[in-house]
Amino acid sequence: MADTAIEGDTPKKAKPGWGEVFRSLRNRKSGFMVLFGFASGLPFALFLGTLYAWLTEAEVDLETMGVFSLIGLAYAFQFIWSPLIDKVNLGPFRRFGKRKQWIVPAQILLGAILVTMSVLEPKTQLGWFSLLAGIGALASATQDIAINAWRIDVADEEATLDILSTIYQMGYRLASLVGGALGLIIAARIGWPETYMIMGAILLVIGFFGTFAPDSGSDSAATIGASEDELAELYAPGEVHPEARRRALWQVLLLWGWALTILGIFMVRALGGFVPMLPLVPLGDSYVFNPNWFLGMFPLGEEGRPDPTEFTAKMGPLIILATIVLPAIIAAGLAKVKRDGRNVIAEREAGEIAPMPGALDHLYRALVVPLVEFVGRLGWSLILILSLVLTYRICDAIWGTFAYPFYLGELEYTNDEVAFASKFFGVGAIIAGLAFGGYLLTVIGRMATLTIGALLAALTNLLYADMARGGAAMQAASDAIGFSALISFMAPFGSDALPRLTFTIMWENLAIGIAGAAYVAWLSSIVSKKYAAVQYALLSSLTLLIGTLGRGALGEMIEDKGYYYVFILTTLIGFIAVVLCLAEWWRERRYGQKSGVVTPDHHEGAGS
Structure with a gap:
């Protein structure tokens, strides 16, 4: 990469850019990474999203539904059982490989759980329903740990860690669309049981094909576990x-x-x-x-x-x-x-x-x-790294909880308008951002892309600050480039204010995509292949937890000051992440090899 090159003779690399991206996509590891990313995102969407719509339709009371939010703890505290994925074998599944022995059974279990839930009646069989959902969340979080470690293990010069990380997120985002908005549409036409049966069948199929995924050199049965x-x-x-x-x-x-x-x-x-x-x-x-x-x-x-x-x-x-x-x-x-x-x-x-x-x-x-x-x-660099982990995605992690109250309550958009802007158009913008982020990773390098992503993510908060004040600037910009006319054609059901909301969400999600591609690639690069499951789970869990811990304070600030001042604050927090990115960039340039940070020509650590 442009920002991580080391001195000495290095093998001649292919010219970076879209050509390198497409070469990586032709690698069979990339194909399985899409499947695994999709399998990772689908249960999360089904257990923590559309499940509440099904329970609401089944007239399950809100107090009881609150119990189902417990399953989110499985994702937040997944690092607690991550050592099992590194050091424990699963008997007959051991022949699949160090990571696949966890991935494949988890996918099959998740598919079976979703199919079983489809034949239950939520209101009258709530005990079994909640038990299955809880087991499913644990299996899903376990699968995430193993998939992240697999991605780090199998990365090589062709299917690079940066590209695999980007592809993983594309599959994950696509699954959130399929399990979220598309799941609601399907359920409205054929019913919730049939919808969950289809989703379960998809995971069972992915579990079957997952058995053919390639293994890394460390995945042979001879090296699994502590010999x-x-x-x-x-x-x-x-x-x-x-x-x-x-x-x-x-x-x-x-x-x-x-x-x-x-x-x-x-x-x-x-x-x-x-x-x-x-x-x-x-x-x-x-x-x-x-x-x-x-x-x-x-x-x-x-x-x-x-x-x-x-x-x-x-x-x-x-x-x-x-x-x-x-x-x-x-x-x-x-x-x-x-x-x-x-x-x-x-x-x-x-x-x-x-x-x-x-x-x-x-x-x-x-x-x-x-x-x-x-x-x-x-060493002491860990303080800088943890500071960056805690601040880089904090705005996204906290803001997600208040997005719908802002759209529906403060701005008074309809459910259909918000679904169009944030789900259909918004997910497409994130995937486009991920693709462009993957391109930037091959051209300017990991740390440059990470820094640009942090800056763009911070600046998009100012777009929302304008929306909180009426959205005049967003409307003017949308009109000037013809975006308003396009949205009016695509969504004739929307109000005159829909284009500026869609315009704002589009830029935010493009920034999130670029930042997400760089962040997961960077996070994957600083862990050791040998202990990838534990180290990555620890770092990624911190990202999830810090968002949860900050929501209470942010909610109070919204009540006291209003959304406009909150967006100014989150912009300033985003600038702190930019400064930390620059510091980490300088550290890697000066001490990268000594600290074990991986470069394309230095393979002792996590990946390419």
């Missing part, structure tokens, strides 16, 4: 002493165990189960601390069920602290111990130290080693 040689590496000279590893492992296990306990208790209470809410509970002749007490920090619903949004907003930071921040600090300590040569296995001790029990070694490799590798490779 004896890999465990033996922990006891080689220069590795951290087992006693220090054991202490670090138990600290991490306690932190993750607490997080899992909190999530488990929350799920039980949200589904109507009872768990005492006292800070201390009796145990024999004494009292012990009850971690469930923290759940009393936020209000419960009418039926005593905690609210998922409140839970994520209040407990989310603590869970992030327990599962990411504190383990990262522990990992940094181990990396420093190893780097300084203190408390490590000496040459004379090799082969004589009693190993930890096998289960502890496996847990250490699954939970701690990926963090030690990540922190040790990036």
Whole structure:
């Protein structure tokens, strides 16, 4: 890439541009990436979107429907079980490969769940319906972890990581259109059961074809999981002493165990189960601390069920602290111990130290080693990277919740107008933005595209600020280039104000597409292939969680100040991301190889 080249002799590369894009698209890996991207986006649209339309039509009350929002937690906290995807084999599915042994069963399970849901009646069989939806969300989030790791594993010089990341998002966005707007149209004509049966059949077909997807070199059965040689590496000279590893492992296990306990208790209470809410509970002749007490920090619903949004907003930071921040600090300590040569296995001790029990070694490799590798490779640069992860997509993540209230309430557009502008025209604009982003990645490089995407995404907030003030500038620009006449022809049902809404959404979604293509490619490039599932899941989950955590504050600001000032604020936040992109760009240029950032000619890390 133009911004990541390294010194020395390099093989002659094909001329960048659309030619490189089309060459990548001819690769069979790209074809399967489209299928996997579609399979990743379809369940998300069906479980967290159109399902509510079906439940509403079935006259399921809003309080009960609130339970279904729990399934969104599976996507937000997917990193908690991501170590399983890196280190656990699934018996007979192992022959499919390290990643496909998770992808294919998840797709088949999701297809079977959707088909089964199609034969149930939501109102009278709500228990089974909600159980299947919850299992489906877990399977979908698991599939996402494995697909992201597969993309990083199989990237090569022809099917580059940048292009595969772009294609993945195209498939994902297409699935959101099929499972969302198109699903509503199909259901209006043939019914919801038939619609979900069709969607389930599609996933079953993708699961079948997924068995033929290519494997990466690391996917052979011989290298899946933690082999004896890999465990033996922990006891080689220069590795951290087992006693220090054991202490670090138990600290991490306690932190993750607490997080899992909190999530488990929350799920039980949200589904109507009872768990005492006292800070201390009796145990024999004494009292012990009850971690469930923290759940009393936020209000419960009418039926005593905690609210998922409140839970994520209040407990989310603590869970992030327990599962990411504190383990990262522990990992940094181990990396420093190893780097300084203190408390490590000496040459004379090799082969004589009693190993930890096998289960502890496996847990250490699954939970701690990926963090030690990540922190040790990036060092203090990790602070810059995490800052960029937390700010780059924050505006999109937060704004999504308030988009429809803004369109329908503040601007007073109709449902049909919003569906046309945001779903049909908007999704097309995102796909066009992704395509152009993929082109830019091949021509100017990953970091240049990432920076341009951040700048464009920030500036599009000013377009919405104009809409909040009446949209005069947007209307004038739309009229000047003939866009208004085009929209009036395409959507004769719309009002005179529809063109400026569509015009605004078009530019925003083009920017989102460009930024999304660069962001996923960059995020994929900074993780190690060896620990791709864990490291990518951790970073991508932070992106999801930060949006949830910021919605409460943004909602209050909308109430107090109005939408116009909110869009000015999100523009300023977007500019912070631009500055961080420039800093990361400079860091990669100066320290890229040292920090393990991958270039086209340096393949020790995640991809091309």
